[in-house]
Amino acid sequence: ADSRAARAARLESLGQLASGVAHDFNNLLAIILNCVEFIAEDTGTEVADDLARIRNAAHQAQELTSQLLLFAKREPTHVEIVDLNTVVTDATDLLSRAIGAGITLRCHTCSKALPVYANRSRLDQILLNLVINARDAMPGGGFVAIATSVVELSEDPAQSLPAGRYAQLTVSDNGTGMSAEVKDRLFEPFFTTKPADQGTGLGLATVYGIVGDAGGAITVDSTLGAGTTFRILLPLSPFVRPEPAPDHRTSSIAAG
């Protein structure tokens, strides 16, 4: 089996390769789309359907390359202390719209504050990716449950994270589940079991990268025919928002 470090190095080099290809590919797509627009202006309706098809395919390819670039981006993003519960609550509307009809979304946030040091939109991206995967695993409908809690990890050399307090986020579904082979590969970039126009295989690789960057870890529990639970741990920030400092100047003026 792969060592964790070897796997990380392979993901890193794949990421670099991917972003190089995506960048050049994007430029070519822009040329294709420009030409389509010119042709559409100059010709009659007899080729309109074909042009629409070309345009749709090119837009789909652009969507793919932008996901690639997002995945491969290693530049530092703006991080701040955010409350994971607030992130989940604020995302609920968007997530239920992404899920569509036939699937019920349940969110259970714990009563404690969960300050984590992270980029907010990347946390949104994690939720969206996991929820869309859950939806795709339930063609006949079902339930998606999002839950948060606090967990305390004790010293354990077998675990990938240091001892301490963590915010836990779980996303569970009662969908198809996955085989051991899929479970083994699902964080690999470009690994997908979906048809080419539905899956890029970059969703979970992106999630994996975001969680790792935030000093956390992601694990998966899955049973074929029963469902899947993704579990993410993010270090609880020891920092709290600073209390507004007492305004010494005002009080000294008042005193004087």
Ligand code: ADP
């Ligand atoms: P994509 O969604 O584009 O296929 P991902 O990296 O998000 O790429 O997922 C990789 C694969 O992992 C999926 O194609 C699917 O086989 C499997 N998978 C991910 N989430 C689930 C889930 N909740 N239930 C079953 N299989 C899943």
